[in-house]
Amino acid sequence: xxxxxxxxxxxxxxxxxxxxxxxxxxxxxxxxxxxxxxxxxxxxxxxxxxxxxxxxxxxxxxxxxxxxxxxxxxxxxxxxxxxxxxxxxxxxxxxxxxxxxxxxxxxxxxxxxxxxxxxxxxxxxxxxxxxxxxxxxxxxxxxxxxxxxxxxxxxxxxxxxxxxxxxxxxxxxxxx
Numbered sequence: 001x002x003x004x005x006x007x008x009x010x011x012x013x014x015x016x017x018x019x020x021x022x023x024x025x026x027x028x029x030x031x032x033x034x035x036x037x038x039x040x041x042x043x044x045x046x047x048x049x050x051x052x053x054x055x056x057x058x059x060x061x062x063x064x065x066x067x068x069x070x071x072x073x074x075x076x077x078x079x080x081x082x083x084x085x086x087x088x089x090x091x092x093x094x095x096x097x098x099x100x101x102x103x104x105x106x107x108x109x110x111x112x113x114x115x116x117x118x119x120x121x122x123x124x125x126x127x128x129x130x131x132x133x134x135x136x137x138x139x140x141x142x143x144x145x146x147x148x149x150x151x152x153x154x155x156x157x158x159x160x161x162x163x164x165x166x167x168x169x170x171x172x173x174x175x176x
Contacts, residue, residue, distance in 0.1 A: 005048040007127035010057020010137030076106040082123035
């Protein structure tokens with residue numbers, strides 16, 4: 001496990017009241033809080049940010065990590081991907097964004113070369129395994145990939161920093 005690493009997880013756009021509208025005031029504010037938490041982690045010595053590169057929070061975090069890298073050359077964006085072509089059914093602009101971010105990443109690894117029913121779960125568990133901290137944009141929904149990842153991180157004794165996507169309240173559990 002990389003002691004200077006933080007994995008990031010969060011919901012897909014369809015889970016938010018604003019959906020895919022990233023210009024919505026609440027989305028802009030949430031991204032600012034996410035960026036603030038990632039900056040605070042970088043100030044604490046976290047240099048490696050791991051993203052699963054799904055639409056929504058994962059891609060936002062990837063962009064934030066790349067932005068942080070401009071002033072902090074030690075910052076690294078590391079992508080843990082569930083399978084090749086995970087973006088293939090996304091809308092064209094989302095595919096372009098994904099490929100652009102992936103092309104700027106310091107590292108990309110695949111859980112599987114081909115899609116299978118558990119590759120997303122395996123990706124999420126891999127994210128938890130590589131980092132002592134998990135930063136999650138999480139609304140508390142039990143039946144979600146983000147919820148499963150948060151629970152797994154807690155079971156593994158990881159520090160979990162949670163940002164509520166609506167209130168933008170931040171909670172810390174476990175770890176340090």
